[in-house]
Amino acid sequence: MKITYYGQNCFGFETEKATLLTDPFITGNDLAKDKIDIKNLNPDFIFLTHAHQDHTLDAEAIAKQSGATIVSNYEIANHYAAKDLETHPMNHGGSWEFSFGKVKYVNAIHTSSFPDGSYGGQPGGFVFSIDGKTIYMAGDTALTMDMKLIPLEFDLDVAILPIGDNFTMGIGDAVRASDFIECNNIIGCHYDTFGFIEIDHDGAKKAFSSVEKKLTLLEIGESIEL
Ligand code: NI
Numbered sequence: 679m680k681i682t683y684y685g686q687n688c689f690g691f692e693t694e695k696a697t698l699l700t701d702p703f704i705t706g707n708d709l710a711k712d713k714i715d716i717k718n719l720n721p722d723f724i725f726l727t728h729a730h731q732d733h734t735l736d737a738e739a740i741a742k743q744s745g746a747t748i749v750s751n752y753e754i755a756n757h758y759a760a761k762d763l764e765t766h767p768m769n770h771g772g773s774w775e776f777s778f779g780k781v782k783y784v785n786a787i788h789t790s791s792f793p794d795g796s797y798g799g800q801p802g803g804f805v806f807s808i809d810g811k812t813i814y815m816a817g818d819t820a821l822t823m824d825m826k827l828i829p830l831e832f833d834l835d836v837a838i839l840p841i842g843d844n845f846t847m848g849i850g851d852a853v854r855a856s857d858f859i860e861c862n863n864i865i866g867c868h869y870d871t872f873g874f875i876e877i878d879h880d881g882a883k884k885a886f887s888s889v890e891k892k893l894t895l896l897e898i899g900e901s902i903e904l
């Protein structure tokens with residue numbers, strides 16, 4: 679499958695049967711807004727890890743133009759269902775077999791309010807099992823012992839981990855997380871978007887390579903084949 683980075687925690691997954699988009703935050707992202715036109719994004723599904731604006735800002739517009747189904751926790755799904763958008767509610771620990779593959783909603787340690795302060799349920803991450811590949815998207819999270827549950831069930835091909843610190847794990851905890859989830863192939867996210875989360879790219883890559891792991895930092899708009 680083709681994985682494309684759109685900044686912050688927004689990724690596109692082009693799978694055999696469907697196109698997925700995660701946490702769309704593009705029109706408000708100074709690093710992405712001039713490179714990516716959301717009018718060109720027409721996913722079949724939009725996965726939202728939590729309600730914060732840097733994960734949901736463009737979800738409504740993209741869902742309206744594409745007819746995508748929004749998949750998230752129960753409260754976020756209800757928020758969009760009330761806007762007459764297609765939704766699929768999940769909650770922690772639950773899995774669902776979609777048309778394109780299986781998805782599990784897993785724990786994250788963070789908060790989840792909408793920009794107006796309304797309740798956005800509890801934050802989470804997703805484990806995607808699609809086209810024979812398994813991808814863990816942690817979402818915004820601290821390092822948590824719950825990550826040790828993931829390799830009990832999944833043999834990950836790649837993990838998308840936040841590395842920007844301040845609001846989520848920083849590099850040191852992301853390296854520890856990669857041990858917890860037993861995955862040596864990491865794509866970084868949630869860095870450089872604002873001043874609080876600017877990182878040293880070379881230092882981050884060295885922290886992983888020094889323990890025989892690989893950290894990939896994609897350019898916005900760049901794709902890789904998994
Ligand atoms: Ni957040």
Ligand code: MN
Pocket residue numbers: 730732733818845868
């Ligand atoms: Mn965030």
